[in-house]
Amino acid sequence: MASERKATADPARSLAILWRTREPTSRSAGQGLSVDRIVRAAIDIADAEGLDALTMRRVGEALGVGTMSVYTYVPGKAELVDVMIDTAYGEMPRSAVEGDWRARLERIARDNLALYQRHRWMLRAETTRPVLGPHLVAKYDHELGAVADIGLTDVEMDAVLTLVLGHVKSSARAASEVVDLEQETGMTDGQWWQSHAPWLETFLTADSYPTASRVGTAAGQQHGAAYGPEYAFEFGLQRVLDGISVVVAERAATP
Amino acid sequence: MASERKATADPARSLAILWRTREPTSRSAGQGLSVDRIVRAAIDIADAEGLDALTMRRVGEALGVGTMSVYTYVPGKAELVDVMIDTAYGEMPRSAVEGDWRARLERIARDNLALYQRHRWMLRAETTRPVLGPHLVAKYDHELGAVADIGLTDVEMDAVLTLVLGHVKSSARAASEVVDLEQETGMTDGQWWQSHAPWLETFLTADSYPTASRVGTAAGQQHGAAYGPEYAFEFGLQRVLDGISVVVAERAATP
DNA sequence: GCGGCCGACGTACGACGTACGACCGCGTTG
DNA sequence: CAACGCGGTCGTACGTCGTACGTCGGCCGC
Numbered sequence: 112m113a114s115e116r117k118a119t120a121d122p123a124r125s126l127a128i129l130w131r132t133r134e135p136t137s138r139s140a141g142q143g144l145s146v147d148r149i150v151r152a153a154i155d156i157a158d159a160e161g162l163d164a165l166t167m168r169r170v171g172e173a174l175g176v177g178t179m180s181v182y183t184y185v186p187g188k189a190e191l192v193d194v195m196i197d198t199a200y201g202e203m204p205r206s207a208v209e210g211d212w213r214a215r216l217e218r219i220a221r222d223n224l225a226l227y228q229r230h231r232w233m234l235r236a237e238t239t240r241p242v243l244g245p246h247l248v249a250k251y252d253h254e255l256g257a258v259a260d261i262g263l264t265d266v267e268m269d270a271v272l273t274l275v276l277g278h279v280k281s282s283a284r285a286a287s288e289v290v291d292l293e294q295e296t297g298m299t300d301g302q303w304w305q306s307h308a309p310w311l312e313t314f315l316t317a318d319s320y321p322t323a324s325r326v327g328t329a330a331g332q333q334h335g336a337a338y339g340p341e342y343a344f345e346f347g348l349q350r351v352l353d354g355i356s357v358v359v360a361e362r363a364a365t366p
Numbered sequence: 367m368a369s370e371r372k373a374t375a376d377p378a379r380s381l382a383i384l385w386r387t388r389e390p391t392s393r394s395a396g397q398g399l400s401v402d403r404i405v406r407a408a409i410d411i412a413d414a415e416g417l418d419a420l421t422m423r424r425v426g427e428a429l430g431v432g433t434m435s436v437y438t439y440v441p442g443k444a445e446l447v448d449v450m451i452d453t454a455y456g457e458m459p460r461s462a463v464e465g466d467w468r469a470r471l472e473r474i475a476r477d478n479l480a481l482y483q484r485h486r487w488m489l490r491a492e493t494t495r496p497v498l499g500p501h502l503v504a505k506y507d508h509e510l511g512a513v514a515d516i517g518l519t520d521v522e523m524d525a526v527l528t529l530v531l532g533h534v535k536s537s538a539r540a541a542s543e544v545v546d547l548e549q550e551t552g553m554t555d556g557q558w559w560q561s562h563a564p565w566l567e568t569f570l571t572a573d574s575y576p577t578a579s580r581v582g583t584a585a586g587q588q589h590g591a592a593y594g595p596e597y598a599f600e601f602g603l604q605r606v607l608d609g610i611s612v613v614v615a616e617r618a619a620t621p
Numbered sequence: 622g623c624g625g626c627c628g629a630c631g632t633a634c635g636a637c638g639t640a641c642g643a644c645c646g647c648g649t650t651g
Numbered sequence: 652c653a654a655c656g657c658g659g660t661c662g663t664a665c666g667t668c669g670t671a672c673g674t675c676g677g678c679c680g681c
Contacts, residue, residue: 252578281532354605
């Protein structure tokens with residue numbers, strides 16, 4: 112009974128396309144469909160209109176091809192998304208490894224934030240375990256370079272990277288939600304809070320939740336001033352790096 | 367054109383149910399359907415079988431009621447999920463605020479981790495901005511208590527909480543993915559890596575990605591030893607708290 | 622020149638969320 | 652006590668999605 116989960120991509124299937132197990136036949140090499148063209152079209156759609164607009168019919172349409180033709184190259188939608196993700200990783204800059212470890216990690220964090228800003232759909236697509244595509248591996252290898260040779264164990268290096276990237280994703284998600292809300296309601300985040308303020312005050316009175324209302328208001332005013340998610344990203348990043356520096360210093364002291 | 371996004375709940379609609387704007391009529395008060403019973407049934411389904419199994423037809427079925435009857439109390443599925451989330455927040459323990467700020471924050475992190483472990487569907491449902499339900503507000507107010515009166519500004523208090531909770535969610539997601547994979551494949555995480563090891567080695571050779579393969583192997587062996595996500599959670603939490611302590615110390619030094 | 626195979630795709634099925642309007646039984650009103 | 656209206660119920664149906672299946676046509680190797 113536990114054989115098939117429909118919502119999930121078959122990892123083996125995804126891996127096969129990701130690593131391009133099948134080389135292009137001479138027949139199709141010229142023009143016509145290909146995994147790359149399909150993925151490119153799918154990413155364009157998702158970038159422009161979000162994951163919900165990404166339909167197999169839509170992909171076929173964008174390529175001037177029947178819906179089912181897409182299935183010749185891609186086993187299913189879930190696997191297509193897996194390839195889209197790995198492709199996006201492949202397009203990231205591999206910033207030169209320079210400066211101390213802190214500058215390098217900061218650089219990596221910003222590169223990843225930019226990735227999520229360019230491809231907001233990734234934040235909703237990566238709910239399942241990331242598939243080990245070639246570009247993800249290359250990215251992992253490159254990013255590990257930032258924390259290599261500073262005295263950490265291998266496991267710690269992995270944990271540090273996981274921590275930083277996790278923070279980036281959290282922040283990116285928060286920022287993306289603000290953009291979503293603005294697109295849906297047609298007003299800025301500040302305007303939204305403003306217009307709902309009286310409504311909120313009827314429930315969220317200062318005497319029922321004193322701390323929440325005070326802090327929420329303060330944070331909301333920062334929002335209104337147009338920097339909210341950005342602040343959370345910067346603040347959190349510095350905190351995380353500060354925390355990491357404690358371990359680094361520890362390891363440097365006792366080799 | 368920007369009028370309706372199908373995948374998203376209408377915030378106003380969700381808020382109306384969340385704050386129970388409509389009191390139960392005398393008619394329906396006794397037995398019969400209610401928002402609470404519907405939400406309860408929905409949470410049970412999602413807990414047991416995941417978000418994908420949560421269908422409006424399924425909810426009606428579980429309550430011995432026609433599918434469309436559910437829509438009498440809940441305007442749509444998206445809003446139902448919003449209420450489910452807020453209900454789950456309401457069931458969290460409000461651990462007493464004791465110990466220093468670090469112990470309190472740590473406690474909050476563990477309470478939130480436990481929440482996500484009990485309701486794994488929340489990790490997939492919370493992709494859009496959380497709706498300001500009563501229990502979320504109460505939770506926010508309670509958790510702010512852990513960082514109050516330690517010298518931080520209001521905005522910093524909010525940022526600290528966001529940072530810690532973001533880390534918890536990241537870790538919980540990683541842990542949940544491991545569980546998903548085990549349920550789908552029927553093997554443990556360690557077994558999965560073991561069985562795919564030869565496959566991976568054909569591509570991921572040590573000379574193409576030296577760092578990635580070495581560190582990945584090390585991290586993978588930790589996985590095999592059955593603590594991987596737990597380690598990432600603990601390591602990251604301590605780092606985050608270390609980073610926060612820097613600001614706290616700073617603020618304590620210069621009032 | 623020809624047979625077979627591979628890429629393309631039209632049709633169709635079974636989900637899903639939910640709009641619509643009909644039913645029915647209760648509480649209220651004359 | 653009877654008639655009415657309304658709130659709660661739900662069967663049917665529509666549009667959308669992913670995708671299984673079978674067919675067709677043209678190109679490549681012999």
